[in-house]
Amino acid sequence: MKRTSIRHKPPGAPLTVLPDFCNLGVWLRILVGVNLLGLLWTLAHAPQWSYLPRDFAATALWLEPPLIVLLPLLHLLNAHLGRLSPQLGWGVVTCLALSVVGMQHLLLTSYLAISLANDLLHALFWTGAACFAMRAYFDWRNTLYSPALAEARLLALTARIRPHFLYNSLNAVLGVIRHDPRRAEAALEALSDLFRVLMKENRQLVLLSDEISVARQYLELERLRLGERLRIDWQIDECPPDTLMPPLMLQPLLENAVYHGIEPSPTPAAITIQIGMHGKRIRINIANPVNPGFGNPGNQMALANIRERLMLFYDLEAELAVQEQSGRYTVVVDLPLRQKSNS
Amino acid sequence: MTPLKILIVDDEAPARARLRDLLSDLSATLPHVIVAEAIDGLAALDACTEHAPNVVLTDIRMPRMDGLELAQHLARMPQPPGVIFVTAFDQYAVAAFDLAAIDYLLKPIRATRLAAALEKVRGSTLRAEQLQALAPNGRTQLRSTERGRSLLIPVTDILFLRAEQKYVTAHTRDRDYLLEESLSQLEQEFGEVFVRAHRNCLVARKALAGYVRGQSDEEGEGWLLLLHDSAERVPVSRRQWAQIKILLKA
Numbered sequence: 177m178k179r180t181s182i183r184h185k186p187p188g189a190p191l192t193v194l195p196d197f198c199n200l201g202v203w204l205r206i207l208v209g210v211n212l213l214g215l216l217w218t219l220a221h222a223p224q225w226s227y228l229p230r231d232f233a234a235t236a237l238w239l240e241p242p243l244i245v246l247l248p249l250l251h252l253l254n255a256h257l258g259r260l261s262p263q264l265g266w267g268v269v270t271c272l273a274l275s276v277v278g279m280q281h282l283l284l285t286s287y288l289a290i291s292l293a294n295d296l297l298h299a300l301f302w303t304g305a306a307c308f309a310m311r312a313y314f315d316w317r318n319t320l321y322s323p324a325l326a327e328a329r330l331l332a333l334t335a336r337i338r339p340h341f342l343y344n345s346l347n348a349v350l351g352v353i354r355h356d357p358r359r360a361e362a363a364l365e366a367l368s369d370l371f372r373v374l375m376k377e378n379r380q381l382v383l384l385s386d387e388i389s390v391a392r393q394y395l396e397l398e399r400l401r402l403g404e405r406l407r408i409d410w411q412i413d414e415c416p417p418d419t420l421m422p423p424l425m426l427q428p429l430l431e432n433a434v435y436h437g438i439e440p441s442p443t444p445a446a447i448t449i450q451i452g453m454h455g456k457r458i459r460i461n462i463a464n465p466v467n468p469g470f471g472n473p474g475n476q477m478a479l480a481n482i483r484e485r486l487m488l489f490y491d492l493e494a495e496l497a498v499q500e501q502s503g504r505y506t507v508v509v510d511l512p513l514r515q516k517s518n519s
Numbered sequence: 520m521t522p523l524k525i526l527i528v529d530d531e532a533p534a535r536a537r538l539r540d541l542l543s544d545l546s547a548t549l550p551h552v553i554v555a556e557a558i559d560g561l562a563a564l565d566a567c568t569e570h571a572p573n574v575v576l577t578d579i580r581m582p583r584m585d586g587l588e589l590a591q592h593l594a595r596m597p598q599p600p601g602v603i604f605v606t607a608f609d610q611y612a613v614a615a616f617d618l619a620a621i622d623y624l625l626k627p628i629r630a631t632r633l634a635a636a637l638e639k640v641r642g643s644t645l646r647a648e649q650l651q652a653l654a655p656n657g658r659t660q661l662r663s664t665e666r667g668r669s670l671l672i673p674v675t676d677i678l679f680l681r682a683e684q685k686y687v688t689a690h691t692r693d694r695d696y697l698l699e700e701s702l703s704q705l706e707q708e709f710g711e712v713f714v715r716a717h718r719n720c721l722v723a724r725k726a727l728a729g730y731v732r733g734q735s736d737e738e739g740e741g742w743l744l745l746l747h748d749s750a751e752r753v754p755v756s757r758r759q760w761a762q763i764k765i766l767l768k769a
Contacts, residue, residue: 343607344531347626351533354540401531439530442559442582467582 194257194265195314197250201492207243209313213306214239242276242303249276270307277303321488338431341398348401363400366393370427378423381489381514384415384451384458391426391449398434405444406434413452418516421458422489428478429462429507437464437505456513463506479507486511523551523641524570528563528577528589529605534626538576538605541630549634560584564592564662565669567600574601574640576624579612584660584671587612587650591658594647595700601640612653619649657708661689663696672696674712678726678749680705682719692748714766716744717756727767730755 195202214235222231249272250257257265281296345367353360373390399406426449433447450461479496486494486509495510525542529535535556542551554570557563559581567575575593579586590602604623606612616623622636660671676691682702689696698705706713706721713721717737722744729745735754742760743752755763 339608343626344534347537347607347628348531348533350627351531351535351537351540355536401533403532405530439580440582 192262192266192311192315193318194260194262194269197247197254197257199491199493203247204492205313206247206310209310210239210243210306211236213309217302238299242273242280246273246276266307266311270304273303273307274300338435340435341431344401345397348397352400359400363397366396369393370397373424376423380423381420382423383516384419384421385417387421387423387426388412388451390424391430394427394430395434398438402434402438405441406438407444407446409446409448411448411450411452413450415451415453415458416513416515419458420514420516421511422485425482425485425509426460426462428482429509432478432507433462433464433505437467440467441465453513454510458511458513460509460511461506463504466500466503466505482509521550523549523574523637524554524572525551525637526554526563526566526570526572526575526600527556528558528560528575528581528586529556530558530578530581534578534605537628538633541628541633544630545634545637549637551637560586560589560592561662561669561671563589565667567593567596568664571598572600574603574637576603576605579604579606579609587654588658588660590645591647591650591654592662594645594650595704599644601643602645603636603640615653619652621645621649621653656711661696661698661700663689663698665697670696674709677713678723678746679716679751679753680713680721690749690751714763715759716753716763717759720753722746722753724766727763730763730767 195205197203215232218228218232218235222228250269253272257268260268277299278296281299345363349360349363349367352363370390370393395406395408430447430449437447438445445465448461448463450459450463452459479498483496486496490512493512495508497508497510499506499508527535527538529538539553542553545551554572555566557566560577561584563575563577564584566572575589577586577589584592586604586606590604593599593602602622604612604616604621605626605628606623607626613623613625615621622640624632624636658674660673661677663670663672672689672691677689678692679690680698680702681688681690687698687700687702687705689698702719702721706715709721712723714724714727716722719737726746726748727744728747730742731745731752732740733743733752734740735743735752738754738756741757742755744755744763745752
């Protein structure tokens with residue numbers, strides 16, 4: 177868990193970090209990486225182009241069984257491996273890979289009496305090479321997404337709010353200040369709370385309940401401007417109280433929904449927010465009505481921005497999808513459950 | 520000095536309240552009367568017909584009809600009012616306003632800026648050409664008034680426009696609407712969308728379906744246009760036939 181969140185690291189620290197073997201993205205990368213190496217190896221050894229598919233199939237037969245054993249094994253050992261230093265961790269991983277390949281070799285030769293084109297040493301050599309290559313790949317990726325860089329990107333991605341919202345809100349506060357000073361006070365307090373959150377360094381996952389209260393404060397401000405035109409339908413299922421999610425994700429999605437769904441609508445309209453648990457995952461649905469003639473209903477920038485932040489926090493394990501049907505535009509965010517107690 | 524007649528247009532109640540407050544602060548130096556407030560462009564058009572304001576202070580993003588569309592409708596009135604746009608933040612619009620020398624105020628509005636804009640706009644009107652750069656495709660909706668109420672007809676719904684006596688009628692799939700505009704002005708504004716078939720008729724280019732030989736009151740024996748979604752057959756004048764034929768073949 178720790179390795180997926182973005183931690184602060186002193187500059188110049190070695191970037192060798194053992195990947196999180198519980199992460200689906202890491203599995204996928206190992207599978208693709210090893211098979212790609214297999215393909216390269218076959219390419220180098222194939223006598224003729226036309227033999228390539230056949231030869232690659234033969235190589236794959238050699239590659240897949242050890243991978244099928246090794247990946248679940250690493251998954252099980254992930255917590256223990258995480259406690260070792262990265263160098264030692266990679267050493268253990270390499271030894272495991274070598275023994276799995278060695279065992280496969282022994283099994284096939286002695287019990288099934290299959291004669292092998294490659295001898296044991298050969299197989300072990302290439303296994304070691306594959307481990308080294310994967311380590312180099314993950315190191316390179318870590319440099320690319322190094323905590324410092326990822327953090328800078330994360331901060332750059334989060335620190336955006338539509339100026340449209342800020343200036344309209346300030347104008348609305350000025351509009352009520354003479355006739356309803358208390359309302360103006362409350363609005364300024366909400367605005368300063370919201371900006372406190374916006375200006376924080378949002379590099380850690382935050383509590384779902386905190387995210388919801390930021391969203392409520394934001395919607396309160398929008399209600400000052402839009403009055404009865406804005407209706408909100410909250411549908412929050414029971415979630416563990418210490419459920420975590422990325423900071424400032426609901427607010428920009430709601431801002432989109434208000435901008436495209438409520439502001440252009442001639443009649444009062446509703447935004448529906450559903451938050452629920454589906455097994456070990458959290459699903460968030462935000463739906464708003466579509467207004468024909470008002471162009472593209474989603475702000476592609478905001479969505480791309482959130483997708484990139486999900487990638488930084490969860491790699492491939494989170495998903496953001498957009499649907500438009502029967503006059504409603506829905507953004508669906510699907511996150512793996514993370515909890516404060518075990519992070 | 521006769522007081523300035525002002526119309527306030529904004530879909531947000533606090534924004535309208537803010538303008539009222541500021542205007543009341545300015546009343547000593549700038550005599551004025553707020554003749555009406557409207558919540559969107561369409562309501563503003565009705566208010567303009569009823570109250571004939573000198574100046575319209577309008578927001579840009581609004582439901583039903585936005586501020587730019589409103590300004591285009593206003594610019595075609597017999598005695599158009601001056602228009603000042605009020606916007607929270609709209610980089611592109613603001614850059615275009617500067618280019619077209621159109622007055623605008625940024626929210627939150629300052630009293631001094633408001634006073635300066637009102638002084639400047641007094642007696643001047645926004646010309647349709649100034650708006651050309653902001654909305655190169657012209658209006659997206661036309662207005663028809665029935666029993667004192669405004670109706671909006673999306674330009675894309677119109678199959679053909681026909682001049683009859685004093686009025687122009689816009690024909691859509693479902694019904695006809697009376698417009699208070701001239702056919703030649705419409706042709707100038709929507710040359711990309713409509714093509715002239717006859718001295719008294721413009722046809723939507725995308726509605727052209729085919730042609731038959733037939734009789735008409737206007738042309739006698741000649742070509743008649745068949746239109747998608749309409750049983751009406753529109754006569755083509757001999758002069759326009761060559762151009763229409765190319766469009767039909769394309």
